Amino acid sequence: MKLKLMKTLLLKKESLLGIVLGIILIFIFIFLPLFFDYKPTETSLNIFQPPSKDCFLGTNDVGQDIMSRLIAGGRNSLLIATGVSILSTLLSLILGSVAALRGGMADRIIMRLVDVLLVIPNLVIIILISAYLTPSAIMEIFIIALLIWTGGARAIRAQVLSLKERSHVYAAFSFGADRWYILYRHILPELIPLAMTLILQGARRAIFMEAGLAFIGVVDPNVVSWGSMISHALQFYYLEVWKWWLLPVGGALALTMLSFSLVSYVMEEIVLPQSGGKDIDA
């Protein structure tokens, strides 16, 4: 199943494009700083510079290198994407499978919590909390993750409910296995494809949300972020150089989102054919 999944991902045009794009972006964000003068927060006297040999994308109003800032923003986005996706998927896995396996009261409590969180618009809450706390990157991860695990938990619960009725799960039970063994050995392996889809989706949403929050300026201003770069560029639209501040950042954001979207789109088609590739919680 796992092999089949990878194979299909590489065979499909969309997902192949997404994977290639993702690899390039990750390469840029992680390795490119090693090859040139990387100083995202350092100010200089060379302000409002257009792209040149020294700085590929020019400098901003306080002489910071735009290229360096772009990469720093990408790193920040990746960090948040990774943190949020892993955390929220873990939450989905744990709470979803607990609800399905325990049933009864636990199921009811968890699923009502999911309903509540789904009804309230996430973005509004996040903006409110962020405006109050102006969170750092780590805190941001927690806030976003705690709000977006719900859809995944629903999907996991449904999957576990059907899995636990399978004969091989009963068989393991009839060898005297306890609940943890069954969860670990028989149920979790079957959830891996779904969990991977959830991770990709969470990452995509986290990047978008982080950029949005930074754009409206409710996060820690010391953190270099694509969102804050965009909002900063827009303040200087009367100057010639502003497009060098905006377009590369917007492009990087779009490409990153596209890469995640393409892969998770195809993956969902494989893992959950009935969803037709739609967002799980859409």
Added chain:
Amino acid sequence: MTLEIKDLHIRFGNKEVLKGINLKLEKGNVLAVIGESGAGKTTLGLTIAGLVGRVVSSAGKDVDNGSAQGKIIFGGKNILELAEKEFLKLRWNKISIVFQNVANAFNPVLSIIEQVAEPVLVQGVRKKSIAFACAEKMLDRTGFPLRKQNYYPHQLSGGEIQRALIAMALVNNPEVLILDEPTASLDPIMRREVLDLLKQISADCAVLLITHDLAAASVLSQRTAVLYQGRILEEGDTQSVLNTPRHPYMRALLRSYPNMTTTKDMQTIKFSENDSLDMGCPFVNRCTQAIDICRNEVPKLIEFSVYYHANRDKQNTCSSNDMKSSVNNMVKEVKEVKEVKEVKEVKEVKEVKEVKEVKVIKVIKESEARNLNYCKYIDTGDDLKKDFEGVRDKIYFGRENLASIQKTKNIDLTKELLDGEIFGNTVSRVACHRGGIVPYLVVHRIGKKYGNEFELKDISFIVFEGETVALVGQSGSGKSTIAKIIMGIEKAENGNILLEEKLVKEKRDKNFYKRIQMVFQNPFDAVSSRMTVMQILVEPLLIQKIGDDKYREEKARKVLEEVGLPSEDIFLNRFPHKMSGGELQRLAIARSLVLNPKLLIADEPTSALDALVQARVLKLLMTLQEQRGLGMLLITHDIALARKVADRIIVLKDGKMVEQGTSSQVITAPVHPYTRKLIEAAAEMQKN
């Protein structure tokens, strides 16, 4: 006049052939002694006839013919102590014997009539003509063709010689007749005639029938004793011994015996290489339910009245807390029943209330839970009985035979319980530390509701150790649900389950699953697609934490070979999606055998297999039954299959048991219309 054998030991040199036999022969009764060759049957007969166990003078010399201990009391005297001279007056006069080997029993140079008349002459009749007249009369009575009376033995057929032998034994009108394999070498028609003759004769004297022919024992005898290595293992009413054997050995004898009334035969049991030890049960090496005590102590014959009202030793497992609580529940139930009665007969009951209560508790403490279950189990059948008022005598509940069902008609269970004597109409004896074949799994009044409707109602049955019970019924009749309830996968609303005579708690422990395993219905679903064959097979061992890696691998290969799958590495590393349904099913069966369970619940184990593989798998399971007493609860919709594999069949319809009985009874004389329908729908090769 009766002949009584008391604690008889016979020893030839160092070898003790009979070890403490206690039997009683009564006039007009036939006692059959059955057992395999070498069990000591003939020695017993010869001892009674005074030919073994005493000093006999032969051709002028004294020959030691084995030494005897104990007593054989006949006519008030211990005939073992009689001098040879005195014994001569008894032999062929009061006690006579029909010898085993038909061809060699007669002197080849004397005519038949002379030999038949010989006992008369020896016993003091001087005139030859009178003796000959007696002989002729007796030959006529035994159906010997009189025109052949002057023939020599070699001129006669086996049947005729057998008749002449019987005539010779009867010529002095003996009081005790010993028949040593009277039908062994006869063809079926002749055998039938001889049996009829013996039946007529046996009315007048006490007969000891020595035979390995179970059918002969069934036709002739009233009581049967099973002899094994010089000890009696079971003794009782012939019909109860043959229909509901209590000792595993007797059941093995029955299973191996081909006849027209059983459907599952030609089964054997394991053979042991070493002879039985002097200590311990003689059967221990071949027994599949032996426990420690069986090796160290010779079991005594324990009396029990039929239907599990035994008084077994107190030392066994039943005294545990589980048992106590279940017993307490039963006491409660009995009391409740009584209270209902009280409303009806307030006065009467009140008077004896106190006495009765003490008695209830006493009775319940004395008898074991299984006895009670069994009683209540019969009670469960009342619903069924009402449904088929006209024909209810033919419905069999559990192992009851016809007579007992008649006896239970209109029975007041509470009263019977209080009286202690429940259904025991005859007293039998069995020599087994475990009280005979253990009721391994007792399912008692299981009910399950879905919504307000009962999906299962009052399901009660017993699977004995080493026995196969088939649950037959349409899909949707609740068969699989029963299996899941037993395994603890689903919960029952009411009812109890007893495993090895202990109440099973709702939360099963690991030990439970070591003893009882299940084969699931759908082979494609029953194994995880993410595990290799090897991982699948060692999973139960891992969970139960048995053995190390090496042991587990060996075990995995062994079970694979047992079910006829390859055990090479390449197969062990294969994933299930590369295997066919048949292979997967066999893999699932192999996995369920890895833990060496004593009971296998098989839910349609062969529905995915073709007939050849099916035959192979079922043969394997039956071999395991022979080798280690694997009990099986076979769930199937194929009554033709059940007939071949199962000892007993339970027919299920809409969650209720509609018929239960031995396979042959259910197949040949189905009572419930639904059973008939199932049988009509079963596979047939010939069109009528």
